[in-house]
Amino acid sequence: MRIPTAPAVPEQRAVDSEAPSVSSGVRTRSQHQRRKRIVQAAAALASRGGVEAMQMRTVAERAGVALGTLYRYFPSKMDLVVAVVSEEIDLLESSIERRPPSAATAAGRAVDVLMRATRGLMREPELADALIRSLILAEVETPFGDRMTGLLLRVSGRDQATEEEVALAGSLASVWVHELLEMLRGRRTYEQIQQRIEIAAGRLLADF
Structure with a gap:
């Protein structure tokens, strides 16, 4: 089941809440780094507990980004x-x-x-x-x-x-x-x- 996007999720305690630039199609260096952190965090969690461990909130916390930011990069767990x-x-x-x-x-x-x-x-x-x-x-x-x-x-x-x-x-x-x-x-x-x-x-x- 696809996880719905969550544009209204509060972004408290976020290390970084900048959204990726969709219109230009070109990510800045910091956006590349942020995306890489998210993917690495998800892989680390999955390596210990499978996909079930890749809860979106947990991934966001481990990567140091706001939950809303995570959803903007990856609309669903899949x-x-x-x-x-x-x-x-x-x-x-x-x-x-x-x-x-x-x-x-x-x-x-x-x-x-x-x-x-x-x-x-x-x-x-x-x-x-x-x-x-x-x-x-x-x-x-x-x-x-x-x-x-x-x-x-x-x-x-x-x-x-x-x-x-x-x-x-x-x-x-x-x-x-x-x-x-x-x-x-x-x-x-x-x-x-x-x-x-x-x-x-x-x-x-x-x-x-």
Whole structure:
């Protein structure tokens, strides 16, 4: 259920109540920092108690912003979950840029990316579980699938991918999400996930 916006919420004891500039579309440095604080606070809470711990008021207090300010940046808890996921993908993309996959095949490079993502998420299993489960039930548009698909296409050398190639890379990303959930439920080991991802990548990206 989406959490309604709360423009009339009192902003007492707020460290900062400045709203983001929507009209210009460009955030100032302080607004970037404020947004980052909010996302980091939400991730820290989720890593300890799942999405249930990401209560909007608690996030605002931890980030040092007014509750009304938090709602202006993130109208609902799910918008906040999406932002945390985007932050995780940003970290993955930075890792890929610093150390690109070196496998000889597109399938091998895709496996490298997905297993790197698995290791990163499993450092905070409660956060990973909360994020993945929430995205499956998301009531807002999420960039998760598209960004993972785009990343797989990029490391596969398909900057100008065909519709079929996009579908194949998207299917591989979906397989990975399913396997990750199974691991979080205790039904898969890391080694089993890697084996399954290698098989799926080998089949789906065979013609890349």
